[in-house]
Amino acid sequence: MTCVAVRAVINRRGKPDGIMRVAIVENTKVTHLGQLGVALAGSGAEIVTYRPFLDGSLPDDIAAHDALVVLGGEQSALDDASHPYLPALARLMRAYGDAGKAVLGICLGAQILARGYGGRNLLGTATEFGWHRVCLTPEGRDDPVLGAAGADFPIFQWHGDTFGLPEGASHLAFGESVASQAFRVGRAAYGMQFHFEASRAVVADWCREFPEAAEAIRPGWQQDHHAEAALNGPAADAAGLALARAWLTLV
Numbered sequence: 001m002t003c004v005a006v007r008a009v010i011n012r013r014g015k016p017d018g019i020m021r022v023a024i025v026e027n028t029k030v031t032h033l034g035q036l037g038v039a040l041a042g043s044g045a046e047i048v049t050y051r052p053f054l055d056g057s058l059p060d061d062i063a064a065h066d067a068l069v070v071l072g073g074e075q076s077a078l079d080d081a082s083h084p085y086l087p088a089l090a091r092l093m094r095a096y097g098d099a100g101k102a103v104l105g106i107c108l109g110a111q112i113l114a115r116g117y118g119g120r121n122l123l124g125t126a127t128e129f130g131w132h133r134v135c136l137t138p139e140g141r142d143d144p145v146l147g148a149a150g151a152d153f154p155i156f157q158w159h160g161d162t163f164g165l166p167e168g169a170s171h172l173a174f175g176e177s178v179a180s181q182a183f184r185v186g187r188a189a190y191g192m193q194f195h196f197e198a199s200r201a202v203v204a205d206w207c208r209e210f211p212e213a214a215e216a217i218r219p220g221w222q223q224d225h226h227a228e229a230a231l232n233g234p235a236a237d238a239a240g241l242a243l244a245r246a247w248l249t250l251v
Helices: 003-008 034-043 084-098 106-117 200-209 211-217 223-247
Strands: 022-025 048-050 066-072 103-105 128-136 152-159 170-175 180-187 191-194
Touching: 022 084, 034 223, 048 200, 048 211, 066 106, 084 103, 084 106, 084 191, 103 106, 106 128, 106 180, 106 191, 152 200, 152 223, 200 223, 211 223
Parallel strands: 022 048, 022 066, 066 103, 103 191
Antiparallel strands: 128 152, 128 170, 170 180, 180 191
């Protein structure tokens, strides 16, 4: 192979096969990649999935992956007794971030990332459910990921816990009732409290899978769901896909 041909197959990360390798950690049984999955499929990324809530498995070599994604779950970020892998996962997310690799924590994943960087986990203080509007801070509007979705947008929320910003983190987004909706540490370690991956199809599946939980947190949700999806879903889906694609450019 000539030198010119070799250069043709070297991608921007310097990898000769041109493949983006992403480790994904699931924290609960019913998990969807949603809009993030759409973006990953479009990028041709190779995905390796870990389910430590079943077997305790986590990536053991950060050099094997270009990025780390940690998804949501019903447990808190401090439920070490029932989920003993959580301290190791918090350390792993920080290790990826400190290495300059792209990290993405969504909902519980954001809370674990905050824990890894010394932020407080605030349990039971921030209940949100349904589509809510998120607004960007000035730093968020200038951020290469958050700024891709516009200055404000509706997005799906389902959480009771939240986080305090780690020391030195960039505060990127806020909401009406939850002040810290997104942050970045270093080059590309992002925590997002909201479920930007949750397209209308994902939300509909959650409603089918967890009707009692949804109704308990938001009485009348089963009746309101379709109208709210029609009102907020298209803009939320567009914002979620924009965020996913923008984050992938940092991998």
